[in-house]
Amino acid sequence: MTDAAQNATRTRAEDSPLPEPTLLARTLRTLSGNRTGVIGFVLVALIVASAVLAPWITPYDPAAIMTGPRMSPPTAEHWLGTDNIGRDIFSRVIAGGRIAMLVAAAALGAALSAGLALGLIAGLGPRWLDNIMLLVFDALRSFPVIVFGLAVVTIIGPSLFTVILVVAITSIPIYARIVRTQTMALRNAEFILAERAMGAGMARILLVHVLPNVLGPLLILASMDVPLVIATEAGLSFLGMGVRPPTPSWGVILNDGYNFIRNSPWPVIGGSVPIILVTLGFTFMGEALRDIFDPKLRKTG
């Protein structure tokens, strides 16, 4: 046996370090000291579950009118009361959650993939291309989302798809910029130089070595952006530029409610509380995720 091997076996025999904590162990441990993290995960789980199961758990058809008295406060039959034409608010809130999650998933999914691709190109490509892309990103971001939404609505008309399109396009520059910055930092990292010296091609460096290092922080960021997207959806729908009534979006519920707020506060409460819960849930979860995946950033003290 070579000396080196002897040394190594000695290392193995005499040194028995504690096993590195697994992802699950790290998750549980981080959460055990982090009450808001637990709240976040529970809220998000409830919201996603209710969105997925909406058709089965709504007590009434969310579009059905005159399911009971109009403008009813919460009762045993109508947990959140009814609106001005007697629709069950609880059912509409649950169904609206499904729309909100759909918009968030579709818009963020599209923005993430496009932002990732563009960011990698800008970060690794030639300088002039990077400059042009930055210019376009900044130009896109300089439009207020609502103004940009108005323009799109005038052209293709209000619909669920319009909302997704508006949110996706306005989010792409944000993700692309972050990916670009991360990629540029990695470009001169020693392990990337090492790959180049071994003869690895551009595609391999990108997919195997850069992408996995960029993806983690990006996903955490995206989860914290979910409430933003949902608020945008509600906002556009509230203004009549998004989901059209009678489809129950939280924005539509709010809009209907505001018209009759003197008669009953319950439609407004029903439309806004879920937005608050979504915001809290995803923000808390995103912070906890960051702690789990990157303990170095963990707040100490």
Added chain:
Amino acid sequence: MPETNETAQPETLVSVRDLSLDFDTLSGPLHALRNVTLALPKGRITGLVGESGCGKSTLAYSLIGLLPGNASIVGGEIAMDGLDLAHLRASEWRKLRGTRIAMIFQDPMTSLNPVTTVGQQMLDIQYRDRSSRAEKRAKAVEFLEQVQIPDPESKLDVYPHQLSGGMRQRVCIAMALLTQPDLLIADEPTTALDATLEMQIVDLLKELQGKFGCSVLFVSHHLGTVAELCDDVAVMYAGEVVERGTARQIFHDPAHPYTQALFECDPGRIREATRELPTIPGTLPDLRRPPRGCAFRARCPHAWPRCADEHPPLYLRDEGHDARCHLLDETEAVA
């Protein structure tokens, strides 16, 4: 007159007694310092030697209250003039730092503010003085002269990135000494520098320490530098001080097997070219569950059963020289 210096018992400036410190980690508490006892004498340079993970930097940072948030002192005390530095409030620390205790770091670039001129930074740290701006400026120039920076007046207007690494470390030393502290903590101040610059900084530290008479805690893994600069040496291993003594005692007569092994590994000591270099096989014990007996036992060539069961205290080797090793137990030798 180093001889008289060594025999006379110098006054103690800082006395660390039984200091234990834990880091809270995701997999439980990490016992980074365990019952560290160390005295920093007045007007002398104490070297703190050890390999990465031995706790030498943690000890240094605990002396200036700059520990990370997940650190907690779980036992012992750090006594300095009737104060217990181990249990000081933030406001009390602010009164000590930059006045009685100062520190220089490994990387002089990151310890200077990159967007402010050297001169402005040297004026800013005199904020406690009531003197005029001109007086403060004169003092800054005086201290840049002390650290032998050529043309100090003009250097007040440059930014840190315009200086070389060696010059930046000189500026850091000037800033640390400006308030004439009682204790200067130097955490690997020459590690980032080239060999020829390292010597210059070591010479400078030695000269200035003689001039100002402050105590210095010099943290380093470089044995040659420690031997050259320090009066006293403490060797750390796995969160413990395993050997203490004067530099002569430690380097001429190392008592702890770890100290001996560490010296053997220093290629600077091997005069003959050899293709077979000595190493210390094995690795540090996991400080999340430190071993019951001697921390070095698993790697020690002299280990015997007692080392596994009984944690060695600091046995006296000589006047002012002790080590945590059962081999030094005199009752054992008699038996």
Added chain:
Amino acid sequence: MSLLEVEDLRIRYPRMGRLRAALKGEPHGFEAVAGVSFEIEAGQTLGLVGESGSGKSTIARTLLGLKEAASGSIRFDGQEITSASARDWARLRREMSMMWQDPVGSLSPRLKVSSLVTEPLRIHGQKAGRDEATRLLGLVGLPAEFAGRYPHQLSGGQARRVGVARALALDPKLLVADEPTAGLDMSVQGEVLNLLNEVQKRTGVAILVITHNLNLVRHITDRMAIMYLGRFVEQGPTEQVFGHPRHPYTEALLSANPEPDPDSGRARIRLSGEVPSPVNRPSGCDFHPRCPHAQSDCPRIVPDWTVEGERGYRCLHPL
């Protein structure tokens, strides 16, 4: 013919844009490496010693094709590589490999050790399964269970071994080791150096060691070259250079890391000042502003390379 023959190699870095340089009437770049020649025989080790900014790492990057040479020639195994095509490089990269300075930072952080060591095999389209990973880890004395770890779970010494295993994966003819002991504790440094010596004995790989640490050079190299400001100041068989340095800079470096002994005291040679910038070279001998032995002609005359038997130096008044 030697395995690697470098002749009058010059490497430039840009300092400012060409337009701005033309307007200011200054050169737009500077020579980080200014005319360096050396050879490495198969199975031999050459040490390239210098302080930061001496240009030693730049040479390594140029050898590996990561940085272009401005002029001069590099012949590897008889083939000129400064003008090599992309297809030539695909082959050259199998025959030359590199150990990077940062043991952990040069490993892709999201890959397991098993993938990391077999990465070169995969890049060059060879079989890269579990057996290959185990074989390569065995080569550097790491037990197979390390295959499942990630870089951040390795100590510096272990990460260094993974780096060596990966560098040896394709059986290269030349291994470039940039600061092989950087970031390692003293007790582990010997382990890595012994490993390099042992690997060379077994496989006959030629090694170029790049370092600022003379103690290391003494124990693993056959020949050594000392660099200052992008030029060699001295080159020769390691023992001869250690035994009797001819250049004052070599002498100063040799004294920089003495035996740790509080009583050896003032044996170190003190160099005043700092390394000048290669943008503004001193007149005459590059080293004269810091040289303790400088004489009146040193600032005026650029010393030639003097050959003396197996060694050479660049000094007007050699020791």
